[in-house]
Amino acid sequence: MTTESVRTSLFIGGSWRAPTSDSTLAVVSPVTEQTIGRVPAATTADVDAAVHAARLAFRGSGWRDLTPGERATHLHRFADELEARSEDRATTVTSENGMPIALARFAEGAAPVQLLRYYADLIEITPVEERRVSRPLPGTTVVRKEPIGVVAAIAPWNFPAVLSMFKIAPALAAGCTVVLKPSPETSLDSYVLAEAAEAAGLPAGVLNIVNGGADIGRHLVAHPGVDKVAFTGSTAAGREIGRICGELIRPVTLELGGKSAALVLDDADPEQTVAGLATASLLNTGQTCYMSTRILVPAGSYDSYLDAITGMCADLTIGDPMDENTAIGPLASARHRDRVLAMIERGRAEGATITTGGGTPAGIDRGFFVAPTVFGDVANTAAIAREEVFGPVLTVLRYRDLDEAIALANDSAYGLGGTVWTADTERGIDVARRIETGSFGVNYFNLDWGSPFGGVKASGIGRELGPEGLAAYQHLKSIFLAA
Template sequence: MTARIDRDTLFIGGQWRAPSTSDTIPVVSPLTEKEIGSFPKSATTDIDSAVAAGRSALRRADWAGLSPTERAQVMRRFADEIEKRSEDRAVTVTRQNGMPIELSRAVEGAATVTLLRYYADLTESTPLEEVRESQPVPGTTIVRREPIGVVGAIAPWNFPAVLSMFKIAPALAAGCAVVLKPSPETTLDSYILAEAAIAAELPEGVLNIVTGGPDVGQYLVAHPGIDKVAFTGSTTAGRHIGRTCGELLKPATLELGGKSAALILDDADVEQTVTGLATASLLNTGQTCYMSTRILVPRKQSQTYIDAITAMAASLPVGDPMDSSTYIGPVVSAQQRDRVLSLIEQGRSEGGKITTGGGRPADLDTGYFVEPTVFASVENTSSIARQEVFGPVLSIIAYDGLDDAVALANDSEYGLGGTVWTTDQDRGVDVARRVETGSFGVNSYNLDWGSPFGGVKASGVGRELGPEGLASYQQLKSIFLQPN
């Protein structure tokens, strides 16, 4: 857990290859603020090689010639090998981004395996062709689903393993090849993924991994050999990718930022609601795109919720992410810590009242820590209520009546997640239908692998997960048949 992890190769075409340059990228622990490893930076020639390997895989019988059942068998072998390495990968992720280890084990370890197996099952049960009666001329049409091609997958640092698998699993299920670019903050764990691919005998070129920062991502997105882009990250970066893909007429799935609302109705159970908000609003130290960080409370009950949410946030254990009791770890980097602290100061300067937190923990001199912070007396127009903080910061906003609550929830450029809290589930579902968002939870928020996930407005384009996630890696071909 303390040894350096230094990598000197790239995973391209099913093999470890020497990079084209000697440039390396250091990895810094958010806990110790010291280097814990390094990896090479891919040059454009390395990316060219990775894309070429993917295109080659699409032409070879050992991948392109497989039936859905045979492809599912390959995916299950891959899942088995990832599972053998799940603890190593979870620990590596935590060392890189500060994710609390118990969360990392559940999500970065176990969930990646579950997701890959889900898509292995789905590819077996999804017919490649269907026959339709032609309209208006008599006859029939075969509608065929084919792999879209080579996918450029760009994953973020907050949930690097599982969000990579959001892209890899359906792409493989569709019969595509993948060139993955992890975030530079969390690249070391992708080498464990590559080791699993080798052990599972994944056909050469089906999965390739290139490394580097935004310049590498930009080159990958614009590469003429990439047929589709799948990206999770900031809205700013997503807009750049969307412009490039639009110009090239290249499909893209963009899962971007969020500033979701938790609507607490007047009949909600205070204790159960506030307990649930610890997960729905502060999971992974608030570094989760769909977090409900705008807490909308009935004005007549606002002080009750201010007190209860403040007490909840102040009670969360902050510290070493490798300690299983830790709930709030460090944020990923010094840059991210400074950004979060700057937004807290901006919120304070605009009149927001901080009821707990507001700075760095007094007892932690080292590490990129930010105290769990709660703002009361916040207007929905304030910066702290409108900008995605991506840290352990909540804003409590009072509303007058249900229509006002829904209007406040919808008054955002984002629309990724959200929750409603009530003792009347039917009432909660009615509220969910009125909120402009891609996903929503009633009395909790849990992603369902079998249902689509994604955003509206500035939160993105397209959907991942579920059959819809598989469909986004397929293209449709219609074959018209004259009647006999």
């Protein structure tokens, strides 16, 4: 019998409030397929209350008027409380979405703490104002950075803790207040976040959390009390949010899907490259937006690379995500597993060759598992090579020369990540410059808190992380002074 974690309140205005409805959302274990938790389903009235609380904290209680140092002090206290709960948060996320625990301890436990501290430090050294010499007439202009206001932050289920903090940390540092809507599949870990905020003494209404599905998300995005929207999720949902924000002339940051390419050059070390692709292409069981899932290899060494990639995927440990040795856990939900299996069948129907995987793993009779799958003999026009699968599914494609490889990499609706594998770092940087994408790795891929991350084309609008991520939550005001 699985013990359920039952939550009965919403975190709004710095306190735990009873929801205005008896409806609940079930959180289901992707390993056991049993319900492991329930949270209240917010209504539109609950969203209205959360936005009102955030608005009051922004304007009435004066969060925006605190000095950067005062806000930084709050954020450091918040980070300390979250750090004390990092193991709890990591294991909660793993139980919700099946993320391997070794990854969750960093991505969902440690990383949100690091982000809070990074932005707390950054806001203290970022000038609020600068003075510029006016042109063409003599005088001076004061250029001032001011917080945008109330932020609607909508987080996905694949990395719920850290991707929430991509939005919360810079928004709070800038002086904004936040209403967070977690994904229904991963609502439990946000309660750990709220408990840390409460214990840290974060002022009432600065952070509010409402649970719900797409209907609640739409109400929050279009709410007249919201000043900016920050969303991570699918391109389809991002397009809908973009349309709403466009109509409202509302600032929006959209971090969306990807179908990134790994360019394996003719001088790459095969063993190191294939080992690196295990992470660059399959992190979090492939449920990572920037994964290099289209692997482009020279035609002359195609067969050897296909064999090596097939062997790497076949050898990955599949199983209980709470096991430190597990590399491939379950997918996050039954619906998503079924979607990934349908994409595999579509690739098979298109004539591509499956060299390993192709369905559920042998010996596992429950849970939302999909075996790591490799497709060879794939055309770049095939759906399996063009559409985001968001699971442990790789395609291996041939190229004749470097120009063709770059053309194939750029022949995509997406532009979020990508990698190049080479013995010559400068050659790799030259390749990176030619790829139409928002981020790229040479013999490696990881995010840097101090550098911007985001996509081009159908992969999104705007940037998160780095000073650019802070600037996304600030308006610029010019104050003209006579000479």
